[in-house]
Amino acid sequence: MAEIVVVPDQKQAGELAAQSIVDLIASRPDAVLGLATGSTPLALYRALTARVAETGIDVAHVRGFALDEYVGLPADHPESYRSVITREVVEPLGLTPSLIHVPNGAIDGIEHAGPDYERAIAEAGGVDVQILGIGTDGHIGFNEPGSSFASATRVKTLTEQTRRDNARFFPSEADVPMHCITQGLGTILRAKHLLLLAFGEGKAEAVAGAVEGPVSASNPGSAIQLHPHVTVIVDEAAASRLQNIEYYRYAYANKPAWQTL
Numbered sequence: 001m002a003e004i005v006v007v008p009d010q011k012q013a014g015e016l017a018a019q020s021i022v023d024l025i026a027s028r029p030d031a032v033l034g035l036a037t038g039s040t041p042l043a044l045y046r047a048l049t050a051r052v053a054e055t056g057i058d059v060a061h062v063r064g065f066a067l068d069e070y071v072g073l074p075a076d077h078p079e080s081y082r083s084v085i086t087r088e089v090v091e092p093l094g095l096t097p098s099l100i101h102v103p104n105g106a107i108d109g110i111e112h113a114g115p116d117y118e119r120a121i122a123e124a125g126g127v128d129v130q131i132l133g134i135g136t137d138g139h140i141g142f143n144e145p146g147s148s149f150a151s152a153t154r155v156k157t158l159t160e161q162t163r164r165d166n167a168r169f170f171p172s173e174a175d176v177p178m179h180c181i182t183q184g185l186g187t188i189l190r191a192k193h194l195l196l197l198a199f200g201e202g203k204a205e206a207v208a209g210a211v212e213g214p215v216s217a218s219n220p221g222s223a224i225q226l227h228p229h230v231t232v233i234v235d236e237a238a239a240s241r242l243q244n245i246e247y248y249r250y251a252y253a254n255k256p257a258w259q260t261l
């Protein structure tokens with residue numbers, strides 16, 4: 001089962017998640033991080049930046065793989081996920097840019113981009129911790145409803161809902177790319193630890209679906225139920241539709257002292 005941790009706000013969620021990543025890097029200086037974009041992980045990236053500065057931990061060997069990328073946006077477009085990851089993660093943390101990978105969304109050669117990315121992840125020895133947000137329609141990465149649980153990195157068509165949700169980053173909805181390249185649910189499930197964050201009422205239904213099921217390709221987030229090591233960190237609003245919330249609070253409050261996230 002997943003561990004569900006309900007925290008008062010995004011700041012505390014970020015700090016909790018950041019501590020677990022700092023611990024990972026301390027034991028494995030060339031740890032492989034799975035990096036999500038979107039607004040959800042920003043609190044984590046901020047907290048991680050602060051912890052790295054405070055502890056002086058060496059992050060020069062940390063490796064990273066982004067979850068997804070838009071297809072057809074120039075890599076230097078400010079809203080390409082390559083740019084977002086550089087701006088929000090690589091630069092503030094001081095990661096080594098050549099060790100941070102993002103799927104190649106260039107149309108030229110797109111048919112090879114998915115298999116190339118899968119190969120690079122495998123050559124790195126797999127992802128140690130995969131940071132995840134969740135879309136309002138339940139997508140993780142850009143795996144929209146109907147995605148196979150066995151899927152690998154490939155091109156997908158964004159739903160209208162996702163394009164609407166992401167229109168805030170573009171001049172208009174029409175400017176949001178129609179296609180993306182995303183790690184598959186199968187790729188995500190191969191990561192050693194999944195760390196899913198969600199905040200706000202708008203995510204409550206997606207969180208309940210992901211955590212409490214049913215497990216279905218119609219609800220991509222529910223794939224996390226198939227993974228042996230999942231941590232879901234949510235605020236009260238995002239937790240508000242969970243049926244079993246009292247048990248999750250009780251289990252976390254009584255967590256054995258030796259057990260980390």
Ligand SMILES: N[C@@H]1[C@@H](O)[C@H](O)[C@@H](COP(=O)(O)O)O[C@@H]1O
Pocket residue numbers: 036037038039040041067068132133134135136140141142162166
């Ligand atoms: N591809 C990303 C996802 O990785 C992200 O988890 C989700 C939620 O975004 P936000 O965190 O901004 O709510 O939508 C985007 O489309």
